[in-house]
Amino acid sequence: xxxxxxxxxxxxxxxxxxxxxxxxxxxxxxxxxxxxxxxxxxxxxxxxxxxxxxxxxxxxxxxxxxxxxxxxxxxxxxxxxxxxxxxxxxxxxxxxxxxxxxxxxxxxxxxxxxxxxxxxxxxxxxxxxxxxxxxxxxxxxxxxxxxxxxxxxxxxxxxxxxxxxxxxxxxxxxxxxxxxxxxxxxxxxxxxxxxxxxxxxxxxxxxxxxxxxxxxxxxxxxxxxxxxxxxxxxxxxxxxxxxxxxxxxxxxxxxxxxxxxxxxxxxxxxxxxxxxxxxxxxxxxxxxxxxxxxxxxxxxxxxxxxxxxxxxxxxxxxxxxxxxxxxxxxxxxxxxxxxxxxxxxxxxxxxxxxxxxxxxxxxxxxxxxxxxxxxxxxxxxxxxxxxxxxxx
Numbered sequence: 001x002x003x004x005x006x007x008x009x010x011x012x013x014x015x016x017x018x019x020x021x022x023x024x025x026x027x028x029x030x031x032x033x034x035x036x037x038x039x040x041x042x043x044x045x046x047x048x049x050x051x052x053x054x055x056x057x058x059x060x061x062x063x064x065x066x067x068x069x070x071x072x073x074x075x076x077x078x079x080x081x082x083x084x085x086x087x088x089x090x091x092x093x094x095x096x097x098x099x100x101x102x103x104x105x106x107x108x109x110x111x112x113x114x115x116x117x118x119x120x121x122x123x124x125x126x127x128x129x130x131x132x133x134x135x136x137x138x139x140x141x142x143x144x145x146x147x148x149x150x151x152x153x154x155x156x157x158x159x160x161x162x163x164x165x166x167x168x169x170x171x172x173x174x175x176x177x178x179x180x181x182x183x184x185x186x187x188x189x190x191x192x193x194x195x196x197x198x199x200x201x202x203x204x205x206x207x208x209x210x211x212x213x214x215x216x217x218x219x220x221x222x223x224x225x226x227x228x229x230x231x232x233x234x235x236x237x238x239x240x241x242x243x244x245x246x247x248x249x250x251x252x253x254x255x256x257x258x259x260x261x262x263x264x265x266x267x268x269x270x271x272x273x274x275x276x277x278x279x280x281x282x283x284x285x286x287x288x289x290x291x292x293x294x295x296x297x298x299x300x301x302x303x304x305x306x307x308x309x310x311x312x313x314x315x316x317x318x319x320x321x322x323x324x325x326x327x328x329x330x331x332x333x334x335x336x337x338x339x340x341x342x343x344x345x346x347x348x349x350x351x352x353x354x355x356x357x358x359x360x361x362x363x364x365x366x367x368x369x370x371x372x373x374x375x376x377x378x379x380x381x382x383x384x385x386x387x388x389x390x391x392x
Contacts (some may be wrong), residue, residue, distance in 0.1 A: 041094075041163040047081070048155040050110065051118055053101070058092075059201060060103045060110060067111045068231050071122045072132035074112035079134045081113070081157050082150060089160035093199055096165060097277045104198045117143050117154065192260060193235040193242070202271035207288060211295060212237040216303045222316045240318055241295070242267060247381050248294055248326050249286060259372040298328035304343045309350055312366040319371055323380045324350065327388030335389050349392045357383065 050058060069077075080087055090106030103110060115121065115128055120142055122128040129140050138146065146154070197205050212234040217223060224236050243259065246266040256262050269276070274285040302325050310316040310324070328346075331337045354362040365380050 039094075039165045041165075043161045043163060044158045045161060046155065047113060047117075047157045047159060050159060051114060054110075054114055054118070057099070058101050058103065059095075060107055067108065069108050069112055071128070074115065074122065074128075075130040075134060076132050077109055077112050078116050078130060078154075079132075079138060082138055082154055083135065084153070084157070087159075089162055092161055092163045094163050094165040095201075101163065102198055102201055104195075120144065191235055192263070193239040196242075196264065196267045197235070197238070200268040200271040203273055203288070204267070204270045204291075207291070208238050208241060209234065211241055216299075219303070220307060220310070220316065220321075222307060222310075223318070236318075239263070240322070243318075243322055244325050244329075245291060245294060247322065247377065248329055249284070249290075251326070251330070251381055251385070252378075254374050254378050257374055259374065259377050262374065262377075294329055294333065297332045298325065301341060301343065301346065302328060305347070305350070309347055312354070312362070317366070319380060320366060323365075323384030324388065325384075326381055327384030327386075330385045331389045337389070341392075345392065349388070353387060356387070 054060065077087070087109070088106075090109065091104045092101040092106075093104050095102055116130075120128055127142050129142050129145075130138050131140070134140075138150065143151065143154075197209075217237050223240065224233070227233075228236065242263055246259075246263055247254075250262065250266065254262060256265070269280075269283045270286060270291075273291075274287045276285060279285065302321075305321075305324070307316040310321050312320045328341075361383075365376075365383055
């Protein structure tokens with residue numbers, strides 16, 4: 001191995017290990033505007049009101065972040081509320097179009113309180129009794145076991161809520177994404193897909209979450225970390241599917257400077273499928289049937305590929321998977337090539353891709369540090385459509 005090959009291999013290893021962890025690190029999307037017209041409200045609501053709003057006016061997307069607290073931690077938070085100790089404020093997004101509040105920060109706390117006060121169980125049939133470092137007066141008690149004055153104290157406890165609403169520009173939610181991107185929840189920064197699921201929650205988000213739990217994705221271990229699988233966190237798969245749709249439906253009219261901006265805008269526009277509250281003339285809206293057709297057109301074939309098949313260099317990558325998936329879907333739906341392709345023939349075609357277009361071009365497509373820049377995205381998608389739309 002010569003020095004150039006050795007250096008290339010080291011770079012490949014580095015890129016494979018870090019490509020998605022820091023994918024948006026250097027992006028400057030959503031910076032076109034220097035200022036926004038934003039309304040921010042600082043309200044206090046008693047706990048009984050928030051519990052009554054749960055699932056109605058107050059929306060807690062189950063996929064914004066998986067509930068990860070154990071019973072001890074949840075119990076001690078309830079204990080803090082009963083003692084009257086100060087607790088962190090929560091952050092809601094005011095969805096004025098649908099007259100509802102969407103929880104962006106506070107899911108763990110609200111879920112714990114709802115399970116204790118309303119459901120009365122922590123998980124399944126298990127009664128929610130307070131355990132851990134609990135005041136002796138309440139230790140081992142369910143909500144129904146509490147004395148009347150303690151129930152009243154909990155129900156009347158005031159929660160501090162920050163509510164944010166973007167007023168202008170009216171055709172963009174960019175400030176919401178930018179703000180929520182920088183909010184920390186227990187020291188953990190909200191991920192781009194979690195922000196989308198909260199800010200643009202609707203029928204599209206629900207459908208996307210259903211598809212992300214498809215067990216066919218389980219064979220590709222590289223899509224999620226062990227911790228994400230343990231916590232039933234499907235956000236990486238949600239984002240993979242979203243990218244597939246956004247790239248497929250937007251091609252060739254990609255806009256913006258990065259995939260982050262494209263995905264944010266596409267997700268927000270499609271949140272109610274073809275029936276948004278307000279339609280804009282410069283946007284195209286798709287039906288659930290459109291998304292379903294695209295997803296299924298080539299997924300069964302693509303799903304037969306192994307992680308080795310999806311490794312442009314040393315490890316499998318989502319960028320490689322996206323290019324292949326979009327290319328084959330474009331072949332079947334846009335180019336109307338309904339020929340049956342054997343998995344062996346597809347594997348061989350993938351294997352030959354680097355040799356056909358050359359090492360320099362292949363490296364430019366699948367080794368770029370700015371993997372999420374629109375230049376990189378456009379290059380990969382165009383190459384996938386060109387290569388997999390041809391004869392083989």
